[in-house]
Amino acid sequence: MSQASPIEKAGGGVATYVDQRVGSNKFLARSLGKVFPDHWSFMLGEIALYSFIVVLITGTFLTFFYKPSMIEVVYDGSYVPLKGILMSEAYASSLDISFDIRGGLLIRQMHHWAALIFIAAMAVHMFRVFFTGAFRKPREFNWLIGVVLVTLGLVAGFSGYSLPDDLLSGTGLQITRGIAQAIPVIGTWATFLLFDGQFPGSDFISRLYSVHILLIPGLILALVTVHLMLVWTQKHTQFPGPGRTNENVVGYPLMPVYMAKAGGFFFIVFGIIALIGGLVTINPIWIFGPFMPDQVSAGSQPDWYMGFLDGALRIMPNWETNLFDWWTISWNVLIPAVIVPGILFTGLALYPFIEAWVTGDKKEHHLLDRPRNNPTRTGFGVMAITFYGLLWIGGGNDVIATSFDLTINSITWFLRIAIFVIPPLMFVLTRRICLGLQRRDRDKLLHGYESGRILRLPHGEFIEVHEPISIKEKAVIMSKTDIAPLPAPERRDAAGVRNKRFHLQNVQHKLSGFFYAENIAKPSAAEIEAAEHHVAHEAALEAPLHDYEDADQINPFHGGVLHHPGMPETNAEQLAERSQH
C-alpha cells in the first residue's frame, strides 16, 4: 500500500480541499471511528428515525397537491360515487391525490403507514429504554426528550388524520372538540379560540395544516437532532457481557460497520413502507365520504395511537356534576380524556427522577440492566402496558363485539373492572417471574445448567449432568449490581438532634425496600469458589467407576441426583458396599 491508487489520490484531494475550508478532517477522523455497541434492540429507535424520514419525503409530495381550505366545491374528479357532491376543497384535493394524481394514492398510503410506524417504533424503542434502565443517570434528559417526541408524534399523527376532512377525520375532530370543552373553566372559550367560533367553522383545516406541516415536524426534527447528539456525546449504553463495563463501549466503529448496517436498515424500512403502501389500503377516505356535522359512521375509530383515549372515553360511566345549576363538570369526558392521559404521560416523563429518588441511586449507568434484575421497574412497565392495552381494547369494543359475537355492554363492563384488577395482577406476576429468573441465575452460577443428559451410573443411580455455564453467560449474570434498600432513618441523630426530614426519608426507605428488598443477591466470590470446590469434590467422590464402559464420557459436574431408595448414592458408598461382600 505504498502506492496510492488514483481513487485514493482523488479522494484525498477532495478531503484536503474541504478540510482546508471547513476543517472537517479532524471531526470526521474522530467521528467515523466512534464505536457503537451492537444489539438488535438498539435498532428500534432507528425504525422510528427512518420512518420519520419517509414521512417527511412523502409529506412534501402531498403538500404539492393538497389544498388546506374549507371552501365548498362540487366534486368533479374521477371517483364516480362522489361526483357532483358538495365538499370542502381539502377533501376534494385529497380525493384528487388518491385518484387523479399519478402515484398519489401510493404516496398517501406510504405517508399514513409510515406515520403509524413512526409512532409505534417510538413506543417500542421506549419500552426497550425503560425495561433496560437506559434512562438512568446521565440520560434522564434524553428520556424526557423522548417522551416529548412521542407526544409530538401523537399530535402530528392526529393533525394529519384530520386534514383530509373526510367523515372519519371530522368525527375525530368532533370528539377533540368535546374533550376541549370538558376542560373546566376555559374549555368553552378554548374551543371557540381553536375553531374560530362554532364547530367546525371555516378556518380549522388551514390552522391544522400549519401545525401539521410546519410547527410539529420542525419541533420533532429539532428534538430528534438533540436526542441523537446526546446519544453521541453520552455514548450508547450497552448490554452486559464479557469485557463490558460501565467505563467502556464494546462494539464496532461507525465506519464502515454501522454506516453499512444503518444505511441498509434504512432501505429495508423504506422498502417495507413502500411495499405495504402499495399493497395494503389505509384510510380509504373515498368510502367515508365528505365530513358533514350531521353524519357519522358506525365503527368510527382513531388511528391506533389514539385508540387508548377513545377506549377510555368508551368505558367511562356517564358521570357529571351540575354545580349550582349553571356549571357542569363532565367527569365522563374529563377523567378519561384529560386526567388519565395526563397521569400516564406525567408518570412517564417523571419516572427516571422518581426511581432515582426512591432508590437513592446517584451513580452513572452505561451498562444496561437486565429487566429481571429490577423486578419492580419491570413490573411497573408491564402494568402500564397492560393498562394501556385494556384501554386499547375498549377503543375497538364495537369491532370486537361484532367480530366475536359479544355484546358491547359486557365488553365495557369487563373493562371497567379489569382496568383496576388486571394491571396490578400483572405487576405482581411480572415481579414474581423476575425474582424467579434471578433465583435461576444464582442457581446457574452455583450449580451450572441442566444439560438434559441423563446418565445411569454403574451402581444403578440416575443423574442429570450439570454443565458449567459459558463465560459469556457468567459475565452477563455477574453484571448485576446488588443494591441494598436505603436504611431506615433515625428520628434523632447521635447528638439527639431531631431529624427534620424523617418522614420523607421514611417514605423513601419503604419505597426503596419495595424496589430492592426482595432481590436475590448474586453469589459472592467466596460462594462461587466454594461452589466450584464443592462441585469438584462431589465430582471426585461421585465419579463413576472407571472399569465400566463409557465412563470417560461422564462429565464431572452433576447434580439433581435421582435416587432409588435403598440404593447406594455414590461410588464411594458403592465401593464400600462392594468391599463388604
Next chain:
Amino acid sequence: MKFLAARRRSPLFAPSLLAIALVAVGGAYAAISSAQTAQAADAGQVAIDEGNKLYLTGCSSCHGMQAEGSANGPTLIGVGAASVHFQVATGRMPLAAPGAQAVAKEPQYSADETAQLAAYVASLAPGPAIPTAEQLDYEDADIAEGGVLFRVNCAQCHQAAGQGGALTYGKYAPSLMEATPQQMYEAMVSGPQSMPVFSNGTLPVEEKKAIIAYVSELQVAPNPGGLSLGRVGPVTEGLFLWTAVFAALIGAAVWIGIKAR
C-alpha cells in the same frame, strides 16, 4: 227466413237487433270474465291457504295460531308481505335460537313457499307489499345522491362502507355486502328488528332506489389501495401494523443484529 224478411223494414228491427246483440255480447263477456276472476281468486286463495298451512306448522308456535303473537313472538297482523319475505328469504325466520336478534342464515323455505307465507300474512291485514320490479329498477338512480342519503340515514349503524356495526346488548346492524336490492328495499319499508321504518314519506321511492344503487356499488367496488383489511377502519389497520408490519421490521432488525456477530 220469411219471418225476418217480412219484418226487415220494420222501424223496430234495428233497435231490437242491437238489443239482442248487446245482450249476447254482454252476457258472453260477463260469463267469461267472471270465470277468469273466479280462477284468479281461486289461485290467490290457494296461495293464502298454502301459506296458512306452512304458517301453522312453521311459525304459529311463536307467532300464534292466528298470527296474533305470543310471549315468544310478535303479532304478524299488519306487518305486510315485505316483512315476511325479508325475514324468511334471508333465513332470519324461522329463528334458529332465541337471542339478541335473528341471525341471517340459509333460507329454510323455497321461493314459492316464501311467497305463500307472505300472501297469507298479507291477507290478514294491509301492510308494506313486496316491491315491484319497477320499484327495484335502480339503473337510472343517482349513486352519488344515494351515497349522501346512505351516510345521513344508514351509516351510523351499518357503517360508512356498509360493513355493519355493533348495537347495544348484542344486537347489531348487519353487513350489507350480501344484501339483494329486494331485501334492502323490504328492510327499509318494514324496519326489521332494531331498524327504523323508512316509509315513502321519509324516503321516497326514488331515494330508496338511490340508496340501493349506492350500496350495490359498494358491494362490487374495487379496492384501489390494495388489500382492503375488511374496510372497517383503523382497528384492522392497527392490528395489521402491530402484527405483520412489526414482525417484518423487528425481524429485519434481528437479522441485521445476528449478521454482525
